[in-house]
Amino acid sequence: xxxxxxxxxxxxxVFALATLSLTDPLTQRTDAAEAPSKARLTAVRxxxxxNGTRVVLELQGQVRPSSARLQPASAPRGRPRVYVDLxxxxxxxxxxxxxxxxxxxxxxxxLSSHPGPRTRVVLELARxxxxxxxxxxxxxxILEVLPEWASEVRPSSPPPRALKLPPPxxxxxxxxxxxxxxxxxxxxxxxxxxxxxxxxRVDRPPRLEDFLDGRAPGLGLAVRDFRQREPxxxxxxxxxxxAYLAYDDANLYCVFVCREEASEIRAxxxxxxxxxxxxxxxxxxxxxxxxxRAYVFAVNPRGIQKxxxxxxxxxxxxxxxxxxRSDGRVTEDGxxxxxxxxxxxxxxxxxxxxxxxxxxxxxxxxxxxxxxWPLVTRKRQGFVEQMAAVPAPSPR
Numbered sequence: 001x002x003x004x005x006x007x008x009x010x011x012x013x014v015f016a017l018a019t020l021s022l023t024d025p026l027t028q029r030t031d032a033a034e035a036p037s038k039a040r041l042t043a044v045r046x047x048x049x050x051n052g053t054r055v056v057l058e059l060q061g062q063v064r065p066s067s068a069r070l071q072p073a074s075a076p077r078g079r080p081r082v083y084v085d086l087x088x089x090x091x092x093x094x095x096x097x098x099x100x101x102x103x104x105x106x107x108x109x110x111l112s113s114h115p116g117p118r119t120r121v122v123l124e125l126a127r128x129x130x131x132x133x134x135x136x137x138x139x140x141x142i143l144e145v146l147p148e149w150a151s152e153v154r155p156s157s158p159p160p161r162a163l164k165l166p167p168p169x170x171x172x173x174x175x176x177x178x179x180x181x182x183x184x185x186x187x188x189x190x191x192x193x194x195x196x197x198x199x200x201r202v203d204r205p206p207r208l209e210d211f212l213d214g215r216a217p218g219l220g221l222a223v224r225d226f227r228q229r230e231p232x233x234x235x236x237x238x239x240x241x242x243a244y245l246a247y248d249d250a251n252l253y254c255v256f257v258c259r260e261e262a263s264e265i266r267a268x269x270x271x272x273x274x275x276x277x278x279x280x281x282x283x284x285x286x287x288x289x290x291x292x293r294a295y296v297f298a299v300n301p302r303g304i305q306k307x308x309x310x311x312x313x314x315x316x317x318x319x320x321x322x323x324x325r326s327d328g329r330v331t332e333d334g335x336x337x338x339x340x341x342x343x344x345x346x347x348x349x350x351x352x353x354x355x356x357x358x359x360x361x362x363x364x365x366x367x368x369x370x371x372x373w374p375l376v377t378r379k380r381q382g383f384v385e386q387m388a389a390v391p392a393p394s395p396r
Contacts, residue, residue, distance in 0.1 A: 039063050039089040041119050041140075044099050044109060052146040053105040057121060059140030063089045064262060064332075067134050067269055067302075070122070079107055079124050082132045082269055084143060086119040105130055105145040131270030133278065136263045146277075198391030202246045206253050208327045208338035211244070220246035220253065223360055227375040230368075237371035239334075243281075243360045247393045251340045254297075256281040258362060259334040266365035267301040267330065273318060275300040279365045281337050284310065284387060286357030287348035291385040294357065295320075295346050301335035303328030312382040322346060343395050352394075357387035 039061025047054040063086045070081040091113040099109035107124040114120060123132065125145060133144040200221050222244055226237040240259035247253060258281065266278040275298065282298040296316065298306040305326040308316040322345040327338040348356070361372045376386045 038117065039086070040092050041086060041089050041095060041111070042092045044095060044111070044121075046099065046101055046106075046109070048103060049144070049146075052144055053101070053103055055106070055109060055121075055123065055143040055145070056139065057084075057086070057141040057143070059086070059089060061089070063087060063136075063141065065134055065136065065141050067132070069269060079126065080130070082123045082125065084121045084123070084134060084141065086121065086141065087116060089119045090117045091119045131268045131274055133266065133268050135266060199245050199247050199252070199393050201393075202248055202253070205248060205251065205340070206244065206246060206255055206338070208255070208329060208336055211255055211257050211336050211338075212329065212331060220244035220255065223373050226360070226362060226371040226373045229370045229372055229376055229378060233378050234375060237362065237364075238367060238369055239364060241362050241371065243373070245358075247343075247395065249395045251342050252285075252393060254283045254339040254341075254360070256299075256337040256360075256362070257334070258301075258336070260364070262330065262332065262334075264366045265301055265330060265335060267328075267335070268304065269302060270304060272304065273306045273321075275304050275306050277365065279335070280306075280363050282361040282363075283339060283341075284357075284359040284361065284384070285346070286384050286387055287346060287392070289349075289355045289357050289389065291357065291382075291387075294359070294384045294387065297324065297326075297339055297341055299326045299328060299337045299339060301328045301330050301337065303337070305339075310384060312384045343393075348392065354392035355389050356392045357384060358390050359383075359387040 039059050041057055041059055043056075043058040045056040045058065047056065065084050065086055067082065067084045070083055091111055095111065097111050099111070101108055103126065105126050107126045110122045110124070112120050112122075121143075123143065123145065125132075131146050133146060135142050135144075202220065206220060222242060224242045226241045228235045228237060242257045244255040244257075245253065258279075260279070268275055268278045278300050280298050280300045282296055284294045284296055286292075286294040292312050294310045296306075296308045296310050298308075303326050305324070306318070307320055307322060307324070308318045309320045310316050324339065324341040324345055326340075329336050348354070359372055359374065359376060361370065363370050374386070374388045376383055380386060
C-alpha cells in the first residue's frame with residue numbers, strides 16, 4: 001500500500017445496497033496469498049462496542065483476507081467504503097447479501113460472490129473519520145470499525161507505541177553489518193560496520209518486492225539485533241525482525257522484514273497518521289545530532305504512514321507533516337514495510353564529516369512489545385540521546 005502525503009478531508013465513498021458495485025478501481029490495496037483450500041462464509045454478525053462496531057464473519061475453513069478502500073468516484077452518498085476480500089471462500093446461499101446496520105460507526109454491510117472462489121464484503125462507514133481493523137481468529141475474520149484516534153476509543157491508553165519508544169542500563173551498541181545476496185532466510189553479515197562507514201550508497205533503489213521471498217537481496221545494510229524496551233527491558237525482540245538501510249542522491253531508504261503469525265498481525269486501514277493501536281515499525285533520525293530531537297517515520301503493515309518530531313523530555317509533535325513514500329505487504333510469515341524519504345523533506349546539517357543519530361523500532365501490538373535498535377533502555381532517561389551515532393549520508 002503506497003502512501004504519499006495528500007489533502008485532508010474525509011473520503012467521499014459509498015455503496016448503495018440495491019446496486020452494489022464491486023468492480024470499482026481500488027486504491028491502497030493490500031493483497032494476500034490465495035487460501036490453500038476452499039472455505040465457506042456461513043454467517044455475518046454485527047456487535048455493538050462501547051466505542052465502535054464489530055463485524056464477525058463466521059467461516060468454515062481458513063482464509064487470508066485482503067482489504068482496501070474503494071475509489072471515491074462512485075460515492076453518491078458521501079460515505080467511505082472499505083472492502084475485504086476472502087479469497088478461497090464461497091458465500092453460503094443462506095447468508096443475506098445485504099446486512100442493514102444503523103449506528104454512529106457503520107451504515108451497512110454488503111456481500112457478493114466471485115470466481116476463484118472469492119467472497120467480497122463491503123463496509124459502508126457512517127463517517128469518514130473511521131478506521132477499520134482487520135484480523136483473523138475464531139470464528140473467522142473480525143472487522144472492527146473504530147474512531148481513528150486511539151484517544152477517542154480509550155482515553156486512558158498510553159501514547160503511541162512506536163513514538164513512545166523512549167527511555168538502555170547502558171549496554172554496548174551492537175554493530176551493523178553490510179550484507180550481500182544470500183540464499184538464506186536471515187541476513188548474511190559481511191564487511192565493515194555502519195558506525196565506521198555510514199549508510200551505503202546504492203545505484204539502484206531498493207523496492208519492497210526485493211524482500212518478499214525472505215532472502216537478503218544485497219541492497220543496503222542489515223540491522224537485526226533489536227532489543228526490547230518493554231515489557232522485558234534489554235531482552236531480544238520476541239519475533240525475528242530485520243531492517244535494511246541505504247541511500248542515493250534523492251532518498252534515504254529503509255526496509256523492515258518482520259516475522260509474525262498472520263493471525264497475530266494487527267493492521268489498520270485508515271487515514272495517514274492514525275496507526276497507533278496496531279503493529280508498526282519506525283525510523284528515528286537525529287539529523288543534527290543534538291541528542292535531543294529526532295524525526296520519526298512510522299509505517300504499519302498496510303503501508304499507512306505517520307510522521308512526527310520526538311523531543312526528549314517533551315514528547316512527540318505529530319503536527320509535523322512532510323512528503324515521503326511508504327508501502328506495506330502482509331506475507332505468509334509476517335509483513336514487509338518499505339520507506340523512501342526524500343532528503344529535501346527534512347532538515348539536516350550540511351558540510352563534510354557530519355554525524356547523525358539513528359534508531360529503528362518495532363511495536364508488536366498483540367504482545368504489547370516495543371523493541372529498538374540500538375538498545376534504548378528504560379533504565380536511563382531520554383530516548384534520542386541513546387540512539388546510535390553514525391556518519392551522515394552525503395547525497396550529491
